Amino acid sequence: MAFKKFSLVISKSIKSFNKSIKVDSDKSISIRFFLIGSICQNISCAKNVLESEDVFSAISCLRKLGVKIEKINSGEYKVYGKGLGSLYANRKSILHFGNSGTLARLLTGILTSTPNIKVRLIGDHSLNKRSMKKLIDLMSSFGADFYPKKKFTFPLIFTSSAIPLGINYNSGVSAQLKSAVILAGLNSFGKTTINEKFFSRDHTENMLKNNKNLLLTKKNNQTVINVNGKEQLKNLNLKVPGDPSSAAFFTAITLMSKKSSLLIKNVGLNPKRIGFYKLLKKNGALIKFKNIKKTNNEIVGDIFVQSSKLKPINASKEYYLNTTDEYPLLFVMASLIKGNSSFVGISDLVNKESNRIVEMQKILKQIGVRSSFKKGKLTIFGKTILNSSKKRIIVPNLGDHRICMTAAVLALSTGISAKINNFETVRTSSPSFLKTLRYLGGIFEIKKK
DSSP states (O other): OOOOOOEEOSSSSSOOOOEEEEEOHHHHHHHHHHHHTTSSSSSSEEEEEOHHHHHHHHHHHHHHTTTTTEEETTTEEEOOOOOOOOOOOTTTOOOOTTTHHHHHHHHHHHTTSSTEEEEEEEETTGGGSOOOOHHHHHHHHHEEEESSSSSSSSSEEOOOOOOBOOOEEEEEEEHHHHHHHEEEEEESBBBEEEESSSSSHHHHHHTTTTSEEEEEEEEEEEEEEEEETTEEEEEEEOOOOHHHHHHHHHHHHHHHHHTOOEEEEEEEOTTTTTTOOOOOHHTOEEEEEEEEEEEEEEEEEEEEEOOOOOOOOOEOOOGGGHHGGGGGHHHHHHHHHSSSEEESGGGGGGGSOHHHHHHHHHHHHHOOOEEEEEEEEEEEEEOOOOOOOOEEEEEOOOHHHHHHHHHHHHHHHHOOEETTTTTTGGGGTOOTTTOOOOOTOOOOOEOOO
């Protein structure tokens, strides 16, 4: 979905605040609700769904595949499930994923084992630059075909498998690829087995836990996920919590502002999504989780944050799986802490909406902070005093929502002036981001193009 472009201009730091907020709903869970709901039996219902560009792209694609989706109220939707293998498309159909890598990978997984699907797959300018080789290799192992051959970026012509057979898969760091395999396995013949040595996000598993065809077991310090194909799925009924990744940006502003505190209500606290918070708490951050409960197999609670003096951050590779979206933010925080911080095992950041390592190094250089990236390790040589009057941050048209949000946090925390181009891309994940910043006292100007 196209939307008007604009730049964000910031020239003043944010003042102290003591407030309470809610953040945008979880994007990962919202997209999965629509995708999985479409292949369930009967009607699935959800409240507090994220209404962002990525989610609208998911709704648009599913409607092209014959799925009835009804909006009841703001954030409340019904999906009229068609059952496994029942999606269909005209031969000339184009599925436009927008900016969403999650949608691209998971929906391709569903379609891989759906009979008689031939469609054109495409994304926006940013998504079309991202390599889909791992996805293509995995779905090809189920029997799907992608054309042209040996092309690993969208646009692509996709043909589903005529006889999808379950596979054995040793999952890596990508929850999206793991989910794509699970979803392809649901309508394949036989059993699909996933050996998960690295514990990535498990929202897909949590959403499917109440179905007998998905079995999770522990074996030799691994999770083994067995998917028995051709079993029908129960409908969903859930309320989507706040997104911990969106909450991280307001957490960072609070930690780096003087005499400030913030209560962020009703946030998803899935253990595989809170590496950012655990890492910062380990390094002096005053962060507490409160009112913790479990809903729809997901842990939810409030986050209370206070201004803190942080120590240099040293993140081992184990943090990557639970902190992926927040690394640009951690790089900025590290730049403002005196001493050397290091981040290991982050090479996959080069294939996000932008090359997040290179682009963040460019931003840090603009504020006079040195960094070095060698052999999968980023070292940031932080400093506590920056001459904000002589610095300026310029972010080009990257189409990367996390880079835009991170640059805004940096400018508001330091008072360094910034011009962040392509800021409209933030609507893909956090449509209320600027509204919440303004509520906290952030001052900025929107310049439309």
